[in-house]
Amino acid sequence: MLPQGLIDALIDRLGADRVLTDRDALIPYARDWRGQFHSTPAAVLRPRSTEQVAGAVSLCAQAGVAVIPQAGNTGLVGGSVARSGQVIVSLDRLTAVRSLDIDNDTITVEAGCILADVQRTAAAEGRLFPLSLAAEGSCRIGGNLATNAGGVNVLRYGNVRDLTLGLEVVLADGRIWDGLSGLRKDNSGYDLKHWFIGSEGTLGIITAATLRLFPALAQRETAFIAVPDPAAAVRLLGEFRRASGDNCIACELLPRLALQLVCRHIPGCRDPLDEPAPWYLLVELASPAAGEWLADALQMVLASGLEDGDVSDAVMAGSLDQAAALWRLRESIPEAQTREGASLKHDVSVPVSRLPAFVSEAGAAVTRAMPGVRVCAFGHVGDGNLHFNLSQPPGDDGDAFLARADEAGRIIHDLVATMGGSVAAEHGIGRLKPAALRRYRSPVAVELMRTIKRALDPDNRLNPGAVLDREP
Amino acid sequence: MLPQGLIDALIDRLGADRVLTDRDALIPYARDWRGQFHSTPAAVLRPRSTEQVAGAVSLCAQAGVAVIPQAGNTGLVGGSVARSGQVIVSLDRLTAVRSLDIDNDTITVEAGCILADVQRTAAAEGRLFPLSLAAEGSCRIGGNLATNAGGVNVLRYGNVRDLTLGLEVVLADGRIWDGLSGLRKDNSGYDLKHWFIGSEGTLGIITAATLRLFPALAQRETAFIAVPDPAAAVRLLGEFRRASGDNCIACELLPRLALQLVCRHIPGCRDPLDEPAPWYLLVELASPAAGEWLADALQMVLASGLEDGDVSDAVMAGSLDQAAALWRLRESIPEAQTREGASLKHDVSVPVSRLPAFVSEAGAAVTRAMPGVRVCAFGHVGDGNLHFNLSQPPGDDGDAFLARADEAGRIIHDLVATMGGSVAAEHGIGRLKPAALRRYRSPVAVELMRTIKRALDPDNRLNPGAVLDREP
Numbered sequence: 001m002l003p004q005g006l007i008d009a010l011i012d013r014l015g016a017d018r019v020l021t022d023r024d025a026l027i028p029y030a031r032d033w034r035g036q037f038h039s040t041p042a043a044v045l046r047p048r049s050t051e052q053v054a055g056a057v058s059l060c061a062q063a064g065v066a067v068i069p070q071a072g073n074t075g076l077v078g079g080s081v082a083r084s085g086q087v088i089v090s091l092d093r094l095t096a097v098r099s100l101d102i103d104n105d106t107i108t109v110e111a112g113c114i115l116a117d118v119q120r121t122a123a124a125e126g127r128l129f130p131l132s133l134a135a136e137g138s139c140r141i142g143g144n145l146a147t148n149a150g151g152v153n154v155l156r157y158g159n160v161r162d163l164t165l166g167l168e169v170v171l172a173d174g175r176i177w178d179g180l181s182g183l184r185k186d187n188s189g190y191d192l193k194h195w196f197i198g199s200e201g202t203l204g205i206i207t208a209a210t211l212r213l214f215p216a217l218a219q220r221e222t223a224f225i226a227v228p229d230p231a232a233a234v235r236l237l238g239e240f241r242r243a244s245g246d247n248c249i250a251c252e253l254l255p256r257l258a259l260q261l262v263c264r265h266i267p268g269c270r271d272p273l274d275e276p277a278p279w280y281l282l283v284e285l286a287s288p289a290a291g292e293w294l295a296d297a298l299q300m301v302l303a304s305g306l307e308d309g310d311v312s313d314a315v316m317a318g319s320l321d322q323a324a325a326l327w328r329l330r331e332s333i334p335e336a337q338t339r340e341g342a343s344l345k346h347d348v349s350v351p352v353s354r355l356p357a358f359v360s361e362a363g364a365a366v367t368r369a370m371p372g373v374r375v376c377a378f379g380h381v382g383d384g385n386l387h388f389n390l391s392q393p394p395g396d397d398g399d400a401f402l403a404r405a406d407e408a409g410r411i412i413h414d415l416v417a418t419m420g421g422s423v424a425a426e427h428g429i430g431r432l433k434p435a436a437l438r439r440y441r442s443p444v445a446v447e448l449m450r451t452i453k454r455a456l457d458p459d460n461r462l463n464p465g466a467v468l469d470r471e472p
Numbered sequence: 473m474l475p476q477g478l479i480d481a482l483i484d485r486l487g488a489d490r491v492l493t494d495r496d497a498l499i500p501y502a503r504d505w506r507g508q509f510h511s512t513p514a515a516v517l518r519p520r521s522t523e524q525v526a527g528a529v530s531l532c533a534q535a536g537v538a539v540i541p542q543a544g545n546t547g548l549v550g551g552s553v554a555r556s557g558q559v560i561v562s563l564d565r566l567t568a569v570r571s572l573d574i575d576n577d578t579i580t581v582e583a584g585c586i587l588a589d590v591q592r593t594a595a596a597e598g599r600l601f602p603l604s605l606a607a608e609g610s611c612r613i614g615g616n617l618a619t620n621a622g623g624v625n626v627l628r629y630g631n632v633r634d635l636t637l638g639l640e641v642v643l644a645d646g647r648i649w650d651g652l653s654g655l656r657k658d659n660s661g662y663d664l665k666h667w668f669i670g671s672e673g674t675l676g677i678i679t680a681a682t683l684r685l686f687p688a689l690a691q692r693e694t695a696f697i698a699v700p701d702p703a704a705a706v707r708l709l710g711e712f713r714r715a716s717g718d719n720c721i722a723c724e725l726l727p728r729l730a731l732q733l734v735c736r737h738i739p740g741c742r743d744p745l746d747e748p749a750p751w752y753l754l755v756e757l758a759s760p761a762a763g764e765w766l767a768d769a770l771q772m773v774l775a776s777g778l779e780d781g782d783v784s785d786a787v788m789a790g791s792l793d794q795a796a797a798l799w800r801l802r803e804s805i806p807e808a809q810t811r812e813g814a815s816l817k818h819d820v821s822v823p824v825s826r827l828p829a830f831v832s833e834a835g836a837a838v839t840r841a842m843p844g845v846r847v848c849a850f851g852h853v854g855d856g857n858l859h860f861n862l863s864q865p866p867g868d869d870g871d872a873f874l875a876r877a878d879e880a881g882r883i884i885h886d887l888v889a890t891m892g893g894s895v896a897a898e899h900g901i902g903r904l905k906p907a908a909l910r911r912y913r914s915p916v917a918v919e920l921m922r923t924i925k926r927a928l929d930p931d932n933r934l935n936p937g938a939v940l941d942r943e944p
Contacts, residue, residue, distance in 0.1 A: 103706055103825035104856070150657045159657065162634055177916045182823040184855040185622045185631065186894035187670055189901055189909050189939055190921045194666030198659055215714045234575055242687045245719065245761030289717030293765055351654040353575035383656040384576070422658035429661055437661050444649045448928075449662045455927035456920075467661055 002042045002087070006063040010045060013055045018093070020044040029088050032081055033074055037431060041068065041082035048093045050110075050168060050176060050207040057205065058174025060087055066461050069201035071111060071143030074135040076347075077430025079147065079200050079466050086464075091142045094207060097121055105213040106165060106182040111142025111206050118211070127213035128288075130157035130249075134331055145206050148198030150426035155382030156249040157214070159426075160197070166210035167193040172203075172457040180210050195452070200428055201463040203456045215288035217249075221298045222284045222323035225305075225314040226277030231356040232310035233281050233381050236301065240283055241382075243297040250284040251382040252330050257391070258378050261336035262329050269329055272315045281381070282330050284323075333378055337391055342398030343376070344405050346388040346412045350421035355384055358419055362388060365411050370404065372396065385425040388412055413440060434469035474514045474559070478535040482517060485527045490565070492516040501560050504553055505546055509903060513540065513554035520565045522582075522640060522648060522679040529677065530646025532559055538933050541673035543583060543615030546607040548819075549902030551619065551672050551938050558936075563614045566679060569593055570652075577685040578637060578654040583614025583678050590683070599685035600760075602629035602721075606803055617678050620670030622898035627854030628721040629686070631898075632669070638682035639665040644675075644929040654682050667924070672900055673935040675928045687760035689721075693770045694756045694795035697777075697786040698749030703828040704782035705753050705853050708773065712755055715769040722756040723854040724802050729863070730850050733808040734801050741801055744787045753853070754802050756795075805850055809863055814870030815848075816880050818860040820888045821897035827856055830891055834860060837883050842876065844868065857897040860884055885912060906941035 002021075010019045020026055021043045030039040042065075047053045060067050068088045070080035082088050094110035097118075101107075102125055109118055115136040122129040131144060133151030143149075145167070149160045157163065166181030179193055196204045227233050233253050240248040256278050262269045285294040298316060305311030317323035337343045350358045363375045372393030379386040390408055392401035413423045413436060423436045438446055446468075453460070453468055474493075482491045492498055493515045502511040514537075519525045532539050540560045542552035554560050566582035567589075573579075574597055581590055587608040594601040603616060605623030615621075617639070621632045629635065638653030651665055668676045699705050705725050712720040728750050734741045757766040770788060777783030789795035809815045822830045835847045844865030851858040862880055864873035885895045885908060895908045910918055918940075925932070925940055 101823060101825050103710070104823040106823070148659050148663070150659075154656060158634070161663070162630070171916075171920075175916055177920060178914060179917065181892060181894075183821050183892075183894050183897075184626060184824075185821045185852070185857040185897040187620050187622075187898060187900045188894045188896040188905075189913055189917070190675075190924060191620070191633070191666065191670050192917060192920055194663065195924070198663050203662075215710075215718055218714075218717075238575070238687075242690075242760050245690075245717065245759035246687055247717065247761075287717035288714050289719075289765070289769060291765060293761070293763060297761060349655050349657045351573060351576040351578070352656075353573050380657070385657040420653060420655075422653075422655050422660045424660040425655075425657040426659060428659045433660075441661055442650060444643075444647055445651065445661070445664060448643075448649060448664055451927050452662060452667070452924070455923050 001085070002065060003063060006059060006065060007043065009059050010056060013059065014045060014047055014052050018046045018048065020046065029070060029073065029090055030082070031073070032078060034076055037078040037081040039081040040084045041088040042085050044088045044090055046090050046093045050170065053089060053170045053205060053207050054174045054176050056089055057170050061173055061461055066464050068463050069146065069205045071140035071146065072114065072135065072138050074139040075143060075147060075430060076427045077432040079428055079430035081431055089205065091140060091207070098208060100125060101182055104182045106210050107213055108180055108208060108210045109141055110208045111140060113141045115139050115141055115144060122213050123216065126216045128216050129211060129213055131160050131163060141209060142206050145197050145209055146199065146201050147428040150383065150385065152250045152252065152380065154380065155251055156247065161194070163212045164193060164197060164209055165212060167196055167206055168208040169196050169204040169206050172462050177204070180208060182210050200430065200466050202453060202467050203462065205462070217286045218288050218290045219292070219294045220284065220286040220323070221294045222317040222326055223298055223302065223314055224272050224326045225281040225283060225302065226273055226312045227279045227281055227310060228312065229279060229356065230359045233279060234352060234355060235310055236281060236305055237381055239301045239304070240285065243301050244285045244294055247285050247287045247294060248283065248382065249286045250282070252282040252379065253381045254280045254282065254330060254333070254378045255376060257374055257376050258333045259329060261340050261376070262332045265336040265339040266332040269332060272326065273313050275313060277312050282326060333376070337376055337389060340391055342392040342401045344390040344402065344408050346409060347425050347427040348388055348412065348416045348421055348423055349383060349385040349425035350416060350419045352381065352384040354419045355381065355386070358415065358421070359386070362412050362415050365415060366390060366408060369411055370408065429467045431465055434467060437467070473557070474537060475535060478531060478537060479515065481531050482528060485531065486517060486519055486524050490518045490520065492518065501542060501545065501562055502554070503545070504550060506548055509550040509553040511553040512556045513560040514557050516560045516562055518562050518565045522642065525561060525677060525679050526642045526646045526648050528561055529642050533645055533933055538936050540935050541618065541677045543612035543618065544586070544607065544610050546611040547615060547619060547902060548899045549904040551900055551902035553903055561677065563612060563679070570680060572597060573654055576654050578682050579685055580652055580680060580682045581613055582680045583612060585613045587611050587613060587616060594685050595688065598688045600688050601683060601685055603632050603635060613681060614678050617669050617681055618671065618673050619900040622855065622857065624722045624724065624852065626852065627723055628719065633666065635684045636665060636669060636681055637684060639668055639678055640680040641668050641676040641678050644934050649676070652680060652682050672902060672938050674925060674939050675934065677934070689758040690760050690762045691764070691766045692756065692758040692795070693766045694789040694798055695770055695774065695786055696744050696798045697753040697755060697774065698745055698784045699751045699753055699782060700784065701751060701828065702831045705751060706824060706827060707782055708753060708777055709853055711773045711776070712757065715773050716757045716766055719757050719759045719766065720755065720854065721758045722754070724754040724851065725853045726752045726754065726802060726805070726850045727848060729846055729848050730805045731801060733812050733848070734804045737808040737811040738804040741804060744798065745785050747785060749784050754798060805848070809848055809861060812863055814864040814873045816862040816874065816877050818881060818884045819897050819899040820860055820884065820893055820895055821855065821857040822888060822891045822893035824853065824856040826891045827853065827858070830887065830893070831858070834884050834887050837887060838862060838880060841879065841883055901939045903937055906939060909939070
């Protein structure tokens with residue numbers, strides 16, 4: 001429960017329809033995507049402007065009430081989950097495209113813009129906004145920025161951090177930092193935006209951003225390729241990058257199991273190749289230049305791969321529909337895995353060079369510990385980022401399998417750590433992994449993070465419990 | 473003078489030959505590139521390892537002595553200038569290439585590595601390290617990182633920040649943060665490296681970095697193009713980006729005056745075109761893909777530019793020697809301008825879309841204030857980054873011209889600010905521009921910077937006076 005004085009002040013500031021306290025109205029904001037966390041906000045605020053966000057934060061700060069920022073609420077690590085007495089500040093009403101500067105190749109959008117809308121707005125002007133991920137139809141750009149979202153095009157275009165030129169942020173005490181800027185080069189002091197990107201709302205609330213645009217793509221070639229093992233996939237990645245002129249924009253690895261689950265559970269999906277293979281690569285080459293040379297590059301790499309054994313079979317999409325069907329195989333994996341039964345998920349990364357060894361050693365280790373477990377390791381080879389997911393042994397009890405989450409996580413994360421990897425590659429820390437952060441980051445790194453948190457949010461009022469928890 | 477106890481302790485830690493106090497030995501480290509600052513270090517330390525850097529910083533911290541980090545000492549804003557009683561910590565003995573991971577496309581180097589050596593090491597493995605700037609033969613990577621160096625290839629590859637995956641840093645109290653990492657995706661907590669990159673040694677001393685490599689370039693086309701005005705240059709930039717498949721790796725603008733000064737003062741330089749033109753573009757298209765299509769793209773854009781008046785003449789380099797000769801015209805501008813007489817330099821950026829208006833308005837404003845002044849505005853169109861330099865009126869007194877530096881800076885910087893630009897685009901703030909930082913960054917931004925400085929260096933012992941000065 002909130003003090004009535006605070007509720008009155010918030011209603012006075014935002015309007016009664018922007019201060020939700022009714023239980024039913026809170027449900028969509030309290031729901032956690034994976035259902036792993038129980039969120040119990042005392043209220044949800046839906047400000048319509050940066051000034052209203054600042055006002056709300058300031059009033060909550062004065063009342064000693066913690067604020068949980070929330071954008072599309074599609075996160076996978078409990079990053080915008082509220083405990084009792086805490087207030088969710090939803091950015092879902094800040095949806096304006098503030099400006100579009102075509103000659104500068106930039107767009108300035110508010111934090112509540114849905115990612116797919118940003119992509120569409122850019123496309124309408126002959127530009128590409130390259131951030132692309134499964135939730136793009138419902139995730140919002142503020143959440144993408146708060147978690148430094150990655151996705152499938154990082155290989156060519158970088159994470160959303162790399163796509164960001166400027167930010168507007170509401171600070172813990174309600175001040176507004178207007179750092180919106182469309183500059184490619186600016187070294188006038190510390191680059192403040194990088195402190196807030198990826199900080200999961202614990203250092204400030206991002207309310208708007210200026211993002212980079214790129215020339216729209218004019219050629220695009222998609223292929224689904226059977227490969228003997230991840231080592232061949234890594235070699236092919238290098239070949240694709242060179243032959244395409246560094247225009248390999250996606251390179252996704254799938255094990256046979258992933259394809260089987262998708263074909264079993266997702267209507268309309270079928271294996272595009274005649275013979276089964278242990279692993280597959282879904283590769284996309286694309287360029288803003290007109291021409292046919294990417295098809296030539298693709299065929300050249302495939303031909304040479306067939307010759308030296310790195311490729312056993314392949315299909316190239318002959319149309320956009322065919323390309324979409326191939327992508328559907330990749331994008332349906334999480335849903336197929338859910339339909340297959342209980343699963344344990346691990347969002348990890350290692351240097352690309354270590355990926356083959358990691359797949360092999362991690363697979364062996366979990367199989368030793370959990371006989372019958374089915375490893376479904378898929379993801380972004382070019383980024384060394386695997387979703388190292390485990391499906392329950394067929395017929396076993398799902399809950400008993402899920403109860404071993406910590407054990408499985410420990411095996412996989414320990415191995416990741418020995419290979420110089422990350423236990424939170426693209427989904428963030430949220431409330432799921434603060435203990436892993438403390439375990440796998442060095443004490444100096446953790447102490448640096450705490451130092452910055454104390455400096456920017458001394459009363460721990462912004463998203464407390466996310467990223468950094470209390471030492472146990 | 474330093475306390476003898478500190479000198480003894482430093483000698484004990486580093487060895488006598490690594491603790492320089494002799495006046496002659498200090499000269500190379502005390503010299504400021506532009507001769508604008510008088511540096512009077514009490515000592516220069518030349519540690520050979522990260523541990524020795526940490527030891528030196530720790531001893532100085534305990535003795536209350538400020539530390540000025542220095543890499544190649546090629547900076548243009550007095551970023552590594554010492555006052556009396558301060559100690560320079562030179563990174564020039566930390567020159568190891570610690571590792572090269574070809575499948576991961578990364579190289580890990582120590583801060584004292586010369587930039588050109590990093591480029592060469594990458595090239596020997598068929599890879600490109602794309603950071604390129606005039607001082608590359610003597611600047612060191614630690615300085616590049618501390619200032620977030622830009623240069624000519626930012627358009628395609630980004631600033632050095634975008635090329636960096638991991639860092640090793642010695643903190644203000646002598647602790648070492650080992651954040652070396654070759655990961656493309658890592659969201660396990662705050663991304664600490666971004667706090668140190670571009671902080672000019674005021675938050676920590678960078679001792680090593682893991683950098684991204686790219687496929688080596690296989691086609692390269694260079695052209696020198698006569699254009700009527702900067703607006704045509706901006707339009708052509710967009711055409712080159714699209715037609716080349718975003719493989720425009722450099723796009724440099726030069727005014728007629730720059731070409732004249734270079735041809736007058738630099739032996740062997742000559743105007744490559746028959747007719748004079750008001751402006752020139754030096755464009756480079758390059759791709760790791762083999763083939764001839766970049767030459768086609770270049771010719772197509774030039775032909776269409778000739779047709780619609782954005783191009784009046786152009787020459788394409790037919791050999792690497794010819795390309796080098798064209799680049800020499802661009803790279804000799806600073807030297808030619810120095811030989812021509814006194815000059816005032818301004819390293820500014822604006823959104824690319826505002827660049828034509830900025831050139832026109834800034835030129836008019838300084839000409840009004842300083843009749844006879846010759847504007848030599850050249851630089852990186854693709855980044856909106858101009859070196860807006862002024863040459864003295866011919867025959868006038870150089871010192872009298874230089875005495876008007878503040879007045880000229882104010883005119884130019886005020887205009888930059890109204891256009892959403894930066895008064896320190898790629899050279900940093902150092903000791904030259906802290907007042908400009910305070911003037912042109914918002915009070916909230918400056919207070920955020922001070923908050924972070926206080927948090928990471930509470931006793932102000934790391935490069936005091938750089939970036940942030942005392943409020944007057």
